[in-house]
Amino acid sequence: MSAFATVQDLGSKWAHLTGVELDDVNQGLGEATLMIRQAFKNAGRDITSADPEILKLVCARMVRNAFPQDSSAVNIPAGVETTQVGVGPFQRSFKFSGGASRRLWIGPDEMKLLGLQAKKMFSLDMLPEGWTAP
Template identity: 30%
Template sequence: MAYATVEDLESRWRPLDSDERARADVLLGDVAVLIDEAAPLPVPPAEPSQHDLSLRRLISCAAVKRAMAVSAATVGVSSEQHGTGPFQDSWNYANPMGDLYLLAPEIKRLRGDGRQQAATIPMYRTAGG
């Protein structure tokens, strides 16, 4: 189950052609697997909050955008340098293979690291426990 739709991605990035839409649909499903592995939702009967679902949609779109931002002409190229006379131009690509991945800050947000939480710890044993 994907957390975002192709329309969500387009509204956060740019319009996609039919081939890109098909690829985005697959990648949105794939990134949902990565998100669920990094930060599983609570099992029923607890329903995920609207905040959790919105965060998963936002991070899904960001990850798919990173993967799709690589052009076919530059796949596998990690850096590029051009020179003409005294002028030099150099590029380093952030995701040369177009990999689908989650950033460490995204995983922290998904897991709720840094959010205030409260809990109790029993300091005694109960009967039978």
């Protein structure tokens, strides 16, 4: 089973990946594909009716969010939100954004694109039909 998206679908910032980074992103694309398939299964929907371009878009979005690439930063790991450098005992710290964990997830916008929105609220009338208050 192939992934819905490829590294090339992610964009130019991912074109330079090699070795372990490329393997990680390809693994992420495969996992995102499995998650999308499971979302359709959980919703009781047939994935073959879904638009392949939407499947590719959602898969690519999930991986872009989990594996942020910043080509302008030098010697800063992917996913770093802020960095702090000190002179004292030569400290250097990074604060990672949510994508640093490389956790894939399908957000509400992606669920909407897939046509798998959450169920709407509803209410049940617990009183028998025709019942009136005394």
